[in-house]
Amino acid sequence: MKILFALLLLLAALHAPAGRAAPLTLPADGRQVSASGHLLMLRDPGGRLGPDAALAAPGWRALPRAVSAGYTDDAVWLRLDVAREAAAPEEWALRFSNAVLDDARLYRWDGTGRWTLQAAGADIARAAWPVNARQVVFPVRMQAGPPERWLVRLHSKKAMSTELALWPRAAFEESSRREYLYYGLQFGSYLLLILFHIFFWRMTREAHSGWYLLYVLTNATTEALTIAIPQHIFAMPNGLSDPMLGVSMALSLAVGARFSTLQLELPALWPRFNRLVVAVTAAAALAGAALVLGGDYAAGVLVVQRTALPLILLFIGLATWLALRGHRPARAFLLIFGVFYAGVLVSFLRNMAVLPPNFWTNHAATLGAFVHMMLMSLRLNRRYAGLRRAKEQAQAQAVQAVRELNERLEEQVARRTAALQQEIGRRAALEGELRAALEVETRTREEQQDFVAMVSHEFHTPLAIINTTAQQIARNPDAPRDKTLQRCQNLREASGRMTALVDEYLSADRMETSAATFRxxxxxxxxxxxxxxxxxxxxxxxxxxxxxxxxxxxxxxxxxxxxxxxxxxxxxxxxxxxxxxxxxxxxxxxxxxxxxxxxxxxxxxxxxxxxxxxxxxxxxxxxxxxxxxxxxxxxxxxxxxxxxxxxxxxxxxxxxxxxxxxxx
CATH class of the missing domain: 3.30.565.10 (Histidine kinase-like ATPase, C-terminal domain)
Structure with missing residues (x-):
């Protein structure tokens, strides 16, 4: 009831009636000042008014706090009267806290009947911005004297929530350096976290670790695009950054829902209910991503956010109910996810114009997500360590059971092993003998075949010479002496050739069968x-x-x-x-x-x-x-x-x- 009463008071304050706003005075001490409480706001349906028409139009109302108009197609005009103390710095910077505004224009009345214009925002190329910064910043030079009248025109398909602050130029530059240092440390921590869990997942192939890696990637991407760091560094056009941001938010919803069910162990507790939650969330994420890619960014993001809010309440309710019944993962879930959900809830309520934009509402999601990621990493590491200890205990029990079983079987195995070894030894010896005999037989057969081939070839020629010469001598015994001597010489040469072949074979055979010839x-x-x-x-x-x-x-x-x-x-x-x-x-x-x-x-x-x-x-x-x-x-x-x-x-x-x- 107290929370509801506070929300009603807040809504009443946000819809305060029209009135006058006191001029904003730039102090001499050089500190930053917020424009909240000094603004008048006018809605411009269709965005057709110019500065003169807007200034003369009825409907201006005082804003007790920062601008928080939610998702709207209207252009929003802001009127601010600014004066400078005599000792205050002359160079100032008007900074908008919302880093993804599409179109922001500053009109200053120069006292000669003309308006001077400065423009910036995601719809304008960053090279044309007055100040190269992450968010919209307009440099202003103030003269001492009566208050100046400024008109600010805002238009954006994203949430129309922003706080305006005036900084001395030197203080703004110093704050920007500190801010980039802070974001560098933050996203450096995210990068280390992502790298660690990449190696951790590749090493363990654990489902929780893999989904957590996707969870960190999608959330870090959404956060970086929300604060316009990639847009600033890479001069990313709005036609690319807006779809990336919307799709990243849709993916964060789907992956976050799946990861949350794993942390609550819903797949094991209620598998059908788990599948229903995951399916509905995935359908909403797909619908939101399709609307964003189709060009209706606000509708797509609202689908995602209006699905996320009841989903957060559902998970918190389930975790509370399970924790009261002693479910240990639910207790850890309430602590780790409660921080993140609180930040997301504050951010969504700010985007939907329920909460005013300020430092805490602007950075609630970022701070909650960072703390949540650190706690979740510790949780996963402890979980893996517990799983490893349980695995080691199970392995030790299995080893003990196997050892006891082995002890019971050792006697039987020993007896059978001895018998088998004897049989194997006998068969191995027999196999060796058979292999040796087979090799000898194979080599002998090959040598016999080669010997027969050699004899049939080499002996054929001298035998043919002997046979032919003998026939010649027999047919012609009275041949001249020189022919007979030549024929006898042929006989001797043929027989000598056969004798040499026989001697060569016998020499080889003697060397093969005995080494006694070696002296x-x-x-x-x-x-x-x-x-x-x-x-x-x-x-x-x-x-x-x-x-x-x-x-x-x-x-x-x-x-x-x-x-x-x-x-x-x-x-x-x-x-x-x-x-x-x-x-x-x-x-x-x-x-x-x-x-x-x-x-x-x-x-x-x-x-x-x-x-x-x-x-x-x-x-x-x-x-x-x-x-x-x-x-x-x-x-x-x-x-x-x-x-x-x-x-x-x-x-x-x-x-x-x-x-x-x-x-x-």
Whole structure:
């Protein structure tokens, strides 16, 4: 009843009858003075009056407080008589507290029968404002003497509520600097809060934290647009800032309603009622946003505000009812949201001309929202800490239950594990044996296939020569002696070729089955190389023997076989007009290296990995003699000596080079 009585008194004061207002005197002490109590107001439906017509029009009434006309399409005229004390400053600034007025004009009577005009507001480009400030400010220079008569014309589709104050110019500039410092700290805190909750939400993926992040973003955006900070910094046109502000207010309503239901835990208590509240609020927010975007800003904002007021009362009533029944989230809700709702309620009542604009009503929503955000952040952090503790306790209980279960099962598992380990070990051994046998069988089959292919190819030619030569001798026993000798020579060469193939195969087989043939003894590597090179015709091999150790512990016989095979391999593939190059040297690490190079076609890339396989013969060697054992024997001999043989060049530059490296 007391609140209702106070509201009735306030409304009666706001609608006071017409009268006279005392002139406003600018004091000598240089302090700011408010125009409240010194104003007369005239409504101008359609905004058709000029300053002279407005001054002469009937209907002026005194305003005991600041301007508070709510949402109206009328232009509002204000009349103010201003005088300056002799010692008062000359430079003053007339500042309007409402930062989003669309059109504000100041008419000053200059005493010569003319009005001087200053104009500012959201509908006017900021570059044309008299003072580059966040809100409308008109600079005035006052002369001592009789009072001046000022007319102020206001028109705005937003709430027509503002307080007029006159500041000494120096004091105004100092206040503006302090004000921007205050807003910088405020929105810097918002930014830190937003960044913190972005990381917090990405880390936890908690629904409350995600909705709170949207809640802070929408409220901070609405607040920044309401006090015209983005408009001032970015010179934002009214056609962009008004839709942004209206839509931001609509989003704040929808997100705030959803976040409030989460804080009261309504989805768990009354899911159907929760869905109804969220749906109705979302529909109202969409309707308000659609009206704002459609060009009817006042109607859209009124839809949002008239939905928000009963919604605030609904949430406070529910929270009070739940708190009385011991619902702990409701108690926290009443404290945290009560501060914010009080500020919003005061701001809405000011916009709807129920409360007068002043410092507290102008900043109630801002102060309430800031305190609310800080408390809400603490609440969410405590909630998450509680959830984490509960999770840890649940995990500890689960671990204990699992441990007890494990203890009961350990005996059975131990017995079964022992039996399974024995079975696994037996099967693993059997599997290893089978794999080894399979590998041996596979390798043997491949070698047999390669051996059969080699024999069928390599033995076919000498056998054919022997058969043909024998037939020739049998058909013509009385042939001349030189022909008979030539035919006998062909027989010996064919049989020698078969004997060499057999010996080469047997040598490879002996090296594969036993290492007893390896007998390393000190030998002279230079003498060994010279002896092998002497077996080749003069000019066929070009040798370069650099510094070599005087003694090398090796099996000289096997090394001869390896060197002969390298040279034979080069001889088969090198053109007869180009010599085979041999280079022997001692490497930096002390190893002895013998390189054998020959000109030839590049080796196919797919055959390079198989060059040292037993019985392998590449496509280039298919029409040349050989058993496919030469390089294999070289590799086996190198391995027996602890060395290696490698293909250093595959013929890309026209040279094929193999290198045999042995430890000194």
């Amino acid at each position: 390393p003894l000190p030998c002279d590597p230079r003498a060994l190389l010279e002896a092998v090179l002497a077996e080749w015709p003069a000019g066929r091999v070009e040798a370069t023997l650099l510094a070599l150790p005087a003694r090398l512990v090796a099996d000289a016989g096997l090394l001869r076989v390896a060197l002969r095979n390298l040279l034979s391999n080069a001889d088969r593939h090198a053109p007869q007009v180009q010599a085979i190059r041999v280079r022997a040297e001692t490497l930096a690490d002390g190893r002895v290296q013998v390189s054998v190079s020959n000109a030839g076609e590049p080796l196919p890339a797919d055959e390079i990995p198989r060059l040292f396989q037993k019985y392998f013969r590449g496509r280039i060697a298919q029409h040349k003699p050989g058993a496919g054992l030469g390089l294999y024997l070289v590799q086996r001999i190198a391995e027996l000596h602890g060395g290696q043989v490698a293909l250093d060049s595959a013929g890309a530059d026209g040279t094929i080079r193999f290198a045999l490296r042995l430890p000194a």
